Structures are given as structure tokens and as C-alpha cells.
Amino acid sequence: MASPTFRAPKGTRDIMWPDAARWRALGQVFAQTVEEAGYTQVIPPMFENIEVFKRLGDATDVVSKEMYDFEDKGGRHMALRPEQTASIVRAFVEHRPLIPWKAWYSGPNFRYERAQKGRYRQFDQVGIEALGPEDPHLDVEVIALAWRFYQRLGLSQITLMLNSLGSGDDRERFIEALQAHFAAHQNELSEASRTTLAVNPLRVLDSKREQDQAIIDSAPKMLDFLSPEAAEHFEKVQQGLDALDIPYTLNPRLVRGLDYYVRTTFEFISDAFDAAQNAVGGGGRYDGLAESLGGPATPGVGFALGVDRTLLACDAEETFPGPTNVVDLFVIDTTGGQAALALTAALHEEGHRADRSWDNRSMKAQMKAADRSGAQIALIIGEEEAASDTVTVRDLRGQSGQTTVPRTQVNETLRKMMR
RNA sequence: GUGGUCGUAGCUCAGCUCGGUUAGAGCACCUGGUUGUGGUCCAGGAUGUCGGGGGUUCAAAUCCCCUCGGUCACCCCA
Structure with a gap:
């Protein structure tokens, strides 16, 4: 690669056509899916006072190590959002909409980390948050919406992992048991996991290191520590998913990175x-979370889906393809360009997607450009057409050949050919 | 933050081991064959700070050091 003077910052990239069009299409499918269930859009700011995000928990790397934080000109300590749940809940606390409050969002987030496949410093998420009800069927609705969204994209190889972290107290008791277990086997744990153990014992369960697997397998299971209430809630979530025929895999080792999660947690793989x-x-x-942001104690449930990764999954399953062409019509004018100027504008007025060639190039070059544009039909104006106020309409993809019609009949001809 | 790996034309890559004339190929692009017709074919053409900097050498794409970037994994998470 030649080395351009400037390039997109590390861990970021330019999303260009056709990816950008696909990106937008994905967003439309998402918006439609969740709005069908009554969720309304929220567009929060991309940065907040850093304290908003600190409420997510100091033990998470997202907060402690990966935040894009800065001091603004007014001396305020701000941060680019690493995720949007905190902003949405902050908005809830600030505006106090009626509950249940069901919101959806879409947009970029920022985390300072080393890029790799499916992980970028600026990455898009779409998501929903539902605040108010404690009803386990709300958990089910949230999961079902994500599931429906994936299905509408044509994804079939998605596994839903499900777990419950119990209520706050259950979690405490579980962590104690976990600590005892890992402490007893400390010598067998990897060094990295011993460090993690000191900071956030739950996260040791997430380790991918070979060395840790046996000890993790023999660790106590969260589900054994659920209080009767939490167990009942979780049971109802599962029954609800069963009723909707949504398959899931119970994964007692599923502990999610953000500290604020309690009870139901899930992940789509x-x-x-x-x-x-x-x-x-x-x-x-x-x-x-609402309470920790200064609001009334309010239960909430939601999800975030990674747009980049979802599209990677679509690529892998060869589904939800991008567009193949940007225009349907292409105007060719070998008489200087004046005719193309007028005809193209007229086509746009009619709502057609039409492009044209420039610089008064040869017929051959213009035909080539027409072909490359992906257009179905070329509208050709040469000396003859210009003299007789006609246009030659040529089918570039099918067997219709070409026909020369008066300028006034172009629209009718196009209607027939495009049907 | 740690480790592996890779940077040569717009794209995909060869050349580097063992330094030596003007740095190559395919695709894409442009022009012509076909002064009114693309998608096939033929002929020709344009395009490179060999990622950047420094060093060794008579001589560096090639060897050494540093650096930047891509990529993959750990970590973390979407």
C-alpha cells in the first residue's frame, strides 16, 4: 500500500458502499423490529460526564482502562461513551418518562483497545432498554426481539446462551464460594487468572486459557446459589422462551463483563x-443501575448487538447481501453533454435512480461506464437523436434490445421495460 | 497492555533465503482495433517515495536497528 499522509485512526475504518448501504439496511430492519413492539428511539449524546460511565463499575476494563476520556475547555472531565446503556438510563433518570419505558438506540461507541477481528475502537451497536417492570416476561420480550432481528437478517447459526446471576445477595454468596474454590486451587490457576481473581472473581470463569479449564469446570455453579425469588424469575424466563419456541443453552459460566448485570443474562454467539x-x-x-445514577430504584433489562460482528456473521452465513447497483438508468450523450444534463435531471424529477457520464467521452467509453454502473437501461443520445428529439433506450441486461422513441415517450417506454 | 505474523502498483501477490543492470505478474483502469454501442477477443499505454526513519555497503525491496500501520491471539467485550 502506498503510504498516504493520513489514514483512518488506529482501530477505525471508513465504511463505504456497498457496506454502508448494508449498514443502513440493517438499521432499518432493527428499527422496524423493535418499533413493532412499542420501543421508541432515543439519541443520546456521544459523550457524557465521565461519572455516568463510572457507575458501570470500576472492576470492568471498559471503565477502568479503555475509556476515551478528556477534559473539555470548561474543565469538565468527559468521556466518549463506551456503551449506551448508561446514557439511556441517565436519560431516564433525567427525564423520568412514564414506566414502563421502552427505548431503542443505534450508534457508535468508543473503547481504547487493540483492534482485532470484530473489535474496533469505534464500533456500532443497536440495542433496546426496558425500564420499570420486573416481569420475567419482559426479559423474554427483550430476548425475543433480538432473536427475531437475527432471523429477519437471515441468520440461522446463532446460539442463545442464558444464565442467571441471581439477585445482589445471591451474587455475593456465590462470589464468596467462588473465591474459596479458586483460592484452594490457586497454584493450578494461570498467573493472569490469579490477578483477575483479586479484582473480579466472577470473571475468572470467562478465562479461555487451557490451564484454567479444569478448575473452572469444578467450580461452584451460580444456579445453585439462586434465592427462591431469583430461581422463580429465571424459571419463568425459560418457560416464556419455550412458549415462543426460542431455543437456548443454559451456560452457568456466562458472566458478562459489565458489573451491573443481575438475574437474567444472555449472550448471542x-x-x-x-x-x-x-x-x-x-x-x-x-x-x-437507575438507582446508582441517582434515580429511583427501577428495574431494567436490555441488550446491545454489535453491528460489525452481526454483519460478519451475515457474511459467514452468506445472508443479507449488500446492494449490487446504485442506479437503474444511465444516460449517454455523445453530442457534448447538454442533452444529458437535461435528460438526467428530468429522470431524477420522475424519481428514477440515474447516473450519466462526464467529459464528453467516446461512445465506447460511455457504454462501458454504463455497464459498470450496474444500470439496467442505457438512454443514448447521439447526433441522430439530438436532431430528431428522440432517445435510444437500450436494455443492458435482458433481451429487449434497443428502441428509439420520441423524447416525450421516454417515461412510458421506461415503465414498460422496467415493469 | 502482552505475544505471533505481515507491509512491494487501486486490488491480490511474486522478487527478499545467498544485496548487483531502467522492480515484475494477474485483475482493474485508459486508448485503439470497431470515427454510434458495453459485457468476449486482440494490440498498445499509464500507474510505485518497495510503509517511514536510520545504519552497514562501492551498491539495499533484499542485511541490521528503531518506528508506524494492518492482521490474529491473549486480555476485554458487541
Whole structure:
């Protein structure tokens, strides 16, 4: 690669056509899917006072190590959002909409980390948050919406991983038991996991290191520590998923990175692509978050889905393809360009997608450009057409050949050919 | 933050081991064959700070050091 003076910052990239068009199409499918269920869009700012994100928990790397934080000109300590749940809940606390409040969002997030497949410093997420009800069927709705979204994209190789972290107290008791277990086997644990153990014992369960697997397998299971209430909630979530025929896999080792999760947690894994970053989405309950942001104690549940990773999964499953052409019509004018100027504008007025060639190039060059544009039909104006106020309409893809019609009949001819 | 690996034309890559004339191929692009017709074919053409900097040498794409970037994994997470 020649070395351009400037390039997109590390860990970022330019999304260009056709990817950008596909990106937008994905967003449209998502918006439609969740709006069908009554979720309304929120567009929060991309940065917040850093304290908003610190409420997510100091033990998470997202907060402690990966934040793009800065001091603004007014001396305020701000940060680019590493995720949007905190912003949405902050907005909830600030505006106090009626509950249940069901919101959806879409947009970029920022985390300072080393890029790899499916992981970027600026990455897009779409998601929903539902605040108010404690009803386990709300958990089910949230999961079902993500599931429906994936299905509408044509993804079939998605596994739903499900777990419950219990209520706050259950979690405490579980962590104690976990600590005892790992402490007893400390010498067998990897060095990295011993460090993790000191900071956040739950996360040791997430280790991918070979050395740790046996000890993790023999560790106590969260599900054994659920209080009767939490167990009942979780049971109802499962029954609800069963009722909707949504398949899931119970995974007692599923502990999600953000500290705020309690009770139901879930993750969507793509089995179609071979990469470490195969979690295409995840979420759960965060019953304490509103309170920690200064609002009334309000239960909440939601998910975030990674747009980049979801599209990687689509690539792997060869589904949800991007567009193949940007225009349907292409105007060719070998008489100087004046005719193309007028005809192209007229076509746009009619709502057609039409492009044209420039610089008064040869017929051959213009035909080539027409072919390359992906257009179905070329509208040709040469000396003859210009003299007789006609246009030659040529089918570039089918067997219709070409026909020369008066300028006034172009629209009618196009209607017939495009049907 | 740690480790592996890779940077040569717009793209995919050869050349580097063992330094030596003007740095190559395919695709794409442009022009012509076909002064009114693309997608096939033929002929010709344009395009490179060999990622950047420094060093060794008579001589560096090639050897050494540093650096930047891509990529993959750990970590973390979507």
C-alpha cells in the first residue's frame, strides 16, 4: 500500500458502499423490529460526564482502562461513551418518562483497545432498554426481539446462551464460594487468572486459557446459589422462551463483563465464523443501575448487538447481501453533454435512480461506464437523436434490445421495460 | 497492555533465503482495433517515495536497528 499522509485512526475504518448501504439496511430492519413492539428511539449524546460511565463499575476494563476520556475547555472531565446503556438510563433518570419505558438506540461507541477481528475502537451497536417492570416476561420480550432481528437478517447459526446471576445477595454468596474454590486451587490457576481473581472473581470463569479449564469446570455453579425469588424469575424466563419456541443453552459460566448485570443474562454467539470475538450481542437485567445514577430504584433489562460482528456473521452465513447497483438508468450523450444534463435531471424529477457520464467521452467509453454502473437501461443520445428529439433506450441486461422513441415517450417506454 | 505474523502498483501477490543492470505478474483502469454501442477477443499505454526513519555497503525491496500501520491471539467485550 502506498503510504498516504493520513489514514483512518488506529482501530477505525471508513465504511463505504456497498457496506454502508448494508449498514443502513440493517438499521432499518432493527428499527422496524423493535418499533413493532412499542420501543421508541432515543439519541443520546456521544459523550457524557465521565461519572455516568463510572457507575458501570470500576472492576470492568471498559471503565477502568479503555475509556476515551478528556477534559473539555470548561474543565469538565468527559468521556466518549463506551456503551449506551448508561446514557439511556441517565436519560431516564433525567427525564423520568412514564414506566414502563421502552427505548431503542443505534450508534457508535468508543473503547481504547487493540483492534482485532470484530473489535474496533469505534464500533456500532443497536440495542433496546426496558425500564420499570420486573416481569420475567419482559426479559423474554427483550430476548425475543433480538432473536427475531437475527432471523429477519437471515441468520440461522446463532446460539442463545442464558444464565442467571441471581439477585445482589445471591451474587455475593456465590462470589464468596467462588473465591474459596479458586483460592484452594490457586497454584493450578494461570498467573493472569490469579490477578483477575483479586479484582473480579466472577470473571475468572470467562478465562479461555487451557490451564484454567479444569478448575473452572469444578467450580461452584451460580444456579445453585439462586434465592427462591431469583430461581422463580429465571424459571419463568425459560418457560416464556419455550412458549415462543426460542431455543437456548443454559451456560452457568456466562458472566458478562459489565458489573451491573443481575438475574437474567444472555449472550448471542454466532457459530458461523471462526474468530475469538464471536459474541454478536448480549444483555441482561440491571436492576440497580437507575438507582446508582441517582434515580429511583427501577428495574431494567436490555441488550446491545454489535453491528460489525452481526454483519460478519451475515457474511459467514452468506445472508443479507449488500446492494449490487446504485442506479437503474444511465444516460449517454455523445453530442457534448447538454442533452444529458437535461435528460438526467428530468429522470431524477420522475424519481428514477440515474447516473450519466462526464467529459464528453467516446461512445465506447460511455457504454462501458454504463455497464459498470450496474444500470439496467442505457438512454443514448447521439447526433441522430439530438436532431430528431428522440432517445435510444437500450436494455443492458435482458433481451429487449434497443428502441428509439420520441423524447416525450421516454417515461412510458421506461415503465414498460422496467415493469 | 502482552505475544505471533505481515507491509512491494487501486486490488491480490511474486522478487527478499545467498544485496548487483531502467522492480515484475494477474485483475482493474485508459486508448485503439470497431470515427454510434458495453459485457468476449486482440494490440498498445499509464500507474510505485518497495510503509517511514536510520545504519552497514562501492551498491539495499533484499542485511541490521528503531518506528508506524494492518492482521490474529491473549486480555476485554458487541
